Amino acid sequence: MTALPDWMRPPREEGWSADDLDHLPEAPRRTELIDGGGVVGQEEHRVGDLPQLDDASGPSYDARAELIDIGPDAIPALIGDLLLASEVCFSGSAYCFALARFGTHADAEILTAYLDRYLPRTDLRYDQHAALGALLRLDAHLGTHHADRFTRPDGLWDQWVDALPHLRGHPAYTPVERRRATDLQCDFANGWRRP
Template sequence: MPFQHPEEIGYGYVIERYVTRKDSDHPRYLELNSARILRPGWPHAKRFARHLIDDASAITDAELEALLAYEWRSRLTAACLIGVDRRESFRGRIGDLLLASEVCYSGNAYCFALARLGTHADAELLIAYLDHYLPRTDLRYDQPAALGALLHLDARLGTHRAARFTQPDGLWDHWVNALAHLRDHPDYTPTEQRRWTDLHCAFANGWTRP
């Protein structure tokens, strides 16, 4: 699918309003793509969270679609807003974008959104992604984030869907061991991937109004 700038459909303002706005030292999309927001004592946390919650609630479905049709910064931001607001109507769209893997960086946000939506349907979308991409040992896409999100959902839903990927000498081990720079790396264990998803979701839970 060709990328479409929001200006082409009358939504040129959404980039500045939602993607590049600054509630810290950096544009929003950079903060969402970094681990700074998870650090205790981050000085911009309250302002960043307040504005993100407000925007996640206020953004319209049409504005989200305009962002999802554009490049990675816009898609990353839109997926995070969808996750924060638990906008369930975008479940299928997020699943399609994750499986297509058209652009870099945004996949982590798609996985976050599915983890936040938190249902069996979201788990099935993550499984479809892992079934497709874990056998591709030549590709390093968003396999870690997808596995972490699925493990997070297993814990939440009382299921064991990730077990067939994480069993010894299973698809996860084969994928990690095929990539020399990941082999024996402490960050690329199922436990560590779930920890990162848990952290992001716990932080987002803290953002969300009762």
């Protein structure tokens, strides 16, 4: 995989600010800021551009996750590789959303592998919350129990939340709320599906 260009790396640990966008001459024209993460719009992309999207130096890493309408066989493995690598800040939530929408056992395995790798890392604020919500949704739809070992009392999920002072005790970071948030996103997307 190609190394990320310097302009894709946030200037500080907290992410990007709106002022930072004014100083990114190499960034594509449709670069936006969402929740502290730089996101490149994909109006310039078509499904036929997938080879270009496979290159980290291409215009948009997040574009893959937004191509979910092309079907579950097209890109889940690629999304899984990108999610597990976690090389682009704040892209993982979009990847988890796509995997939740695909809804297969293989997608649940990708999310489980991600949580196995990153949930023990209490020093990292990646997309663990999105991965857990997606996995809980898939467990409910597939009749599986992959998330159970993460969500046991005092288990890895509780340890990760408790290690981050701004999340400790926050009602949005319970497993029930993570699942609810993912369900809301997926239900909204399902309502906007093209005929």
